[in-house]
Amino acid sequence: MPDSALTRRCLITGATSGLGRAMAVQLARRGNRIAITGRREQLLRELEAELSDIGAHAPSRGSAGEGRIGDEPMIIALPGCVDDLQCVAAHYARIREQWGGLDLAILNAGVGGSGDARAFDASAYAATFAVNFHGVCHWLEQIIPDMVAQGGGVIAGVSSPGGWRGFPGAGPYCASKAALSTMLESTRIELRGCGVHVVDVCPGYVKSEMTAGNDPRRMPFLLETEVGAARILRGIEARKRIVHFPRRLTWPLRHVIARLPGWLFDPLAAHYGKP
Numbered sequence: 199m200p201d202s203a204l205t206r207r208c209l210i211t212g213a214t215s216g217l218g219r220a221m222a223v224q225l226a227r228r229g230n231r232i233a234i235t236g237r238r239e240q241l242l243r244e245l246e247a248e249l250s251d252i253g254a255h256a257p258s259r260g261s262a263g264e265g266r267i268g269d270e271p272m273i274i275a276l277p278g279c280v281d282d283l284q285c286v287a288a289h290y291a292r293i294r295e296q297w298g299g300l301d302l303a304i305l306n307a308g309v310g311g312s313g314d315a316r317a318f319d320a321s322a323y324a325a326t327f328a329v330n331f332h333g334v335c336h337w338l339e340q341i342i343p344d345m346v347a348q349g350g351g352v353i354a355g356v357s358s359p360g361g362w363r364g365f366p367g368a369g370p371y372c373a374s375k376a377a378l379s380t381m382l383e384s385t386r387i388e389l390r391g392c393g394v395h396v397v398d399v400c401p402g403y404v405k406s407e408m409t410a411g412n413d414p415r416r417m418p419f420l421l422e423t424e425v426g427a428a429r430i431l432r433g434i435e436a437r438k439r440i441v442h443f444p445r446r447l448t449w450p451l452r453h454v455i456a457r458l459p460g461w462l463f464d465p466l467a468a469h470y471g472k473p
Contacts, residue, residue: 207297209233211280211337212307214241216406217356220427221304226252231272233293233300235307239277246275270296280307280333290340299344299351302434305334306356310408311370323370330374331381338385342394350393354434354441355382359400359448362456363463366471386439397434400442401426419444 208225212218214236222234226249234249236242253272274296278285293300311326313319334355345351360368361375379398386396403409403417404426414420421429421444433441442448455463 207231207233207293207300208302208304209235209293209300209337209341210304210306211235211333212356213245214238216408216423217401217404217427217430218304218306219245220423221306221431222249223252224424224427224431226273229253230302231270231274231297233274233276233289233297235276235278235280235289237277237279242275242277246273249273279329280305280336281328283336283339286333286336287340290337294344299348300341301350302352302354303337303341304354304356304430304434305337307333308356308408310368311374312367313369314367315369323373326370326374327377330371331377334378335381342385342389345394346389346392352395352397352434352437353385354397354399354430355379356399356401356430357382359402359442359451361400362451363467366467395437397438398440399430399433400440400448401430402442402444402447419447 208230210218210222210225210232213222213234218234218236222232222245225232232249232253234242234245236245250273274293276289276292278289280286307329309326309329311322311330313322338353341351341353345353355378357379358371358375360372361377361379364372364376379400382396382398386398389396401421403412403420405420405423409417409420426443429443430441433443442452458466
């Protein structure tokens with residue numbers, strides 16, 4: 199991917215592991231400036247050091263030296279959680295102070311969420327929505343005005359094919375991702391003509407901490423983390439509306455399963471959801 203294909207001032211939330219970490223590494227190798235967020239500060243600092251080293255040796259940086267461009271840092275590490283609006287506002291204030299804004303925001307932070315309606319737990323929904331949905335909203339509130347003012351930018355929200363139907367055993371997760379994808383669609387349409395492009399990223403199964411405890415037999419076409427990260431970045435580069443992969447999984451989910459009438463989907467999903 200040519201360096202000019204992606205923008206220079208990048209944000210990745212949920213960067214301490216999985217897809218977030220892999221995307222941060224791949225963007226650093228192309229010489230981009232990267233702000234990273236995560237709840238686990240030690241892992242975030244380890245990634246900060248790794249990215250600084252990569253950035254200092256990136257071909258496009260040449261004489262960048264000690265991980266800086268003039269007085270601007272190449273890497274900004276921002277420990278904290280996206281579910282805290284004040285924390286997010288402080289994070290973006292620092293980015294604005296250092297770089298003046300962002301060109302690319304990959305809002306990747308997310309958590310899983312499971313449950314059984316027979317023991318319905320509203321707090322499980324609240325906790326999952328706090329990160330998966332409201333965490334993205336918190337960042338959008340900060341970055342959209344500046345992107346509109348500067349006349350351009352790319353926002354990518356990492357959602358999931360799980361938001362395309364209500365799958366048993368994953369109610370909080372599916373609901374939060376359905377809300378996220380719908381919100382991203384509305385946002386994309388409302389920002390038409392502003393130069394700001396919104397991408398809805400719906401990856402299939404990718405190796406990560408979130409999927410590590412899953413039954414491999416229930417994760418068809420499982421991808422290596424680096425492969426998934428590269429596919430997301432290619433989709434962002436192409437300015438796609440929706441990035442979903444691998445198509446052997448997501449195409450039938452999106453165009454067949456998602457369109458099944460309830461009288462057929464319900465018993466099929468119930469059968470699949472049985473342990």
